[in-house]
Amino acid sequence: MPSPRQQVGQQGEDSAVALLAVHGLPTLARNYRCRMGEIDIILLDGETLVFVEVRQRTHDRQGGAAASVTARKQRRLIRAAEYFLLRNPQHGLRPCRFDVIALDGHTSADWIRDAFRVPSP
Structure with missing residues (x-):
């Protein structure tokens, strides 16, 4: 049985998928999910x-939902995406981007397209 926190997270992801x-x-x-991390939605x-x-916060005491996608979290997402592409070569030549859907409190979702990029080597 999912915890209350997991249930709230699932509701946030459901809202993002609907959007x-x-x-x-x-x-x-x-x-x-893979050993490199987790990606909420791939589309x-x-x-x-x-x-x-998808990031959800009920309050903004620590900067809100969008601010919670730290550089560390971005690196984990990039590694998980690279792993996904290795496991799914049919998508290997597609352009890719990273979006964030931030849900703060009871306001509408903030869809941040191209929220961050893979750093150049």
């Missing part, structure tokens, strides 16, 4: 493969 579906973006995977936006992190 993305309204915009006609088909979901390829949800809660993709296609035209030919672009999009890795979405």
Whole structure:
């Protein structure tokens, strides 16, 4: 049985998937887990493969939902996305981007497209 925190997180992800579906973006995977980390939602936006992190905060004492996607979290998401691409070579040549859907309190979702990029080597 999921904890109350997990239930709230699941509701946030459900809201994010509904928002993305309204915009006609088909979901390829949800809660993709690998040894490198987890990606909440993977979808296609035209030919672009999009890795979405959903963050939810009931208060902004520590900066709000969007601010919680730290550099460390970004690195974990990038590593998980790289692993996904290795395991799914059919998507290997697609352009990719990282989006964040921030849910703060009871306000509407803030969809941040191209929220961060993979650093150049």
